[in-house]
Amino acid sequence: MEPLGDELAREGIELELFIQAMHRRHGYDFSQYAPASLRRRVRQLAERFGCDSISALTGRALHEPKLLPQLLEGLSVPVSDMFRDPAVFRALREKVLPLLASYPQINIWQAGCAHGEEVYSLAILLEEEGLYERSRIFATDLSANALRQAEEGIYPLREAKQWSRNYQAAGGTRSLVDYYNARYDLLKLDDQLRRNITFAQHNLASDRVFCEAHLVLCRNVLIYFSNPLQDHCLALFRDSLVRGGFLCLGMCESIDFADSAGDFAAADASLRIYRLAANGAAMAAP
Amino acid sequence: MMNAAAIVVGCSTGGLDALKLLLGGLDRRLPQPLLVCCHTGSETIELLCELLGRVSALPVIAAAERHAVRGGHVQLAPTGYHLLVEPDRRFALTTDPRVNHSRPSIDVLFASAATVWREALIGVVLTGASADGAEGLRLVRRAGGCAIVQSPADAQIPVMPQAALDRAGADYCVPLNDIPPLLNRLCLP
């Protein structure tokens, strides 16, 4: 057996070459992703494609351009839930939306929307708070496949129980059942919820600001990025947000090492809800 | 005695009691970081930190994303995330799909720790009702690290240690009571 040290060193080279191939052949740059989990996902992707090494996968990535959507889907992690971390959605409902209500038009950007679970959760919040008519949600992701599924709004019915509990815990005023139809083992969300959502492909690593947002929701996406790319994204969010606009990150994310974190003030530190400070001065909690 | 740089511990059902005993018996001079993945089923990790902190010889904290792994501290994987160690010895979290029906998964933590610390890693598998940790412990040994498994007969639930033994074998297979002194011996100069 090859000594593990040699094996890991070789795999490290293969991984670098794969990343280069994705960048130069397809224009997707994964070099700034956090290495430990990227290595894991590329390994899994190689396995799924029946390749016995990362080099073999690189070969296919170079020679079979139509594999790109599947490669992107495998490299990204479109895993989500409706109203995951209910306390966050409750805070959005009770603390953030009332402040956004002062704007005639509310723009929300959800970056890294995966299969759309959170964007529909937001739509429900806005609907119930009577704000949806004047809201627009931009839901973006790197993966076209994920976006296509997000647009459909169809999920396994077995999730309904947990999601209903989450919805209630997040201060839901009705019942989640009111928002979907169940057929066989699937649930389909009400088409009405989609009416003010725009789904679009957007790469946080390379694409630019495209809207003026009052709230940016980007949960459990930056955790996949190394510090410099995380910082780049925070700057992107800063430049997208109106003054006093809100940023909501995942519950376990840390921005302690990002320069751009200085542009934000914690509105609720434990829920990772921040507010763009006006002229860099820290703002009071809402 | 070995040149241990870090310890990783995995457990599930029955893990709380086992961890209390394990952490209570450690020498408070241990300089190594001790990373724990316990499938708790609780909503947050803070409660577990507090419970264990009361009895542990070393301070118990939740592993914080992007922060450096801390020597002389017990660091727990937060509920709902996989915990990994980066090559620069900082923590990373992911919401990748569950592994062995678990997130955090012991296999994920052990695999990344084995990549980082190689032969200087000690992996410990305790009581539990799934086979999570078995593949991770195999990787720890494959990298030259040391494997300690609680003897299944001694475990509240024997499934996890038995699966680890079947898949990875062990350098030490001992009752829980013997694990703290063993770690102290292996880890103190």
Ligand SMILES: C[S@@+](CC[C@H](N)C(=O)[O-])C[C@H]1O[C@@H](n2cnc3c(N)ncnc32)[C@H](O)[C@@H]1O
């Ligand atoms: C774990 S999901 C997060 C889903 C949801 N926000 C949540 O917390 O439940 C991460 C998402 O980020 C997306 N993503 C990864 N890299 C990206 C990038 N460079 N630009 C945009 N989206 C990206 C992935 O495609 C994936 O859908």
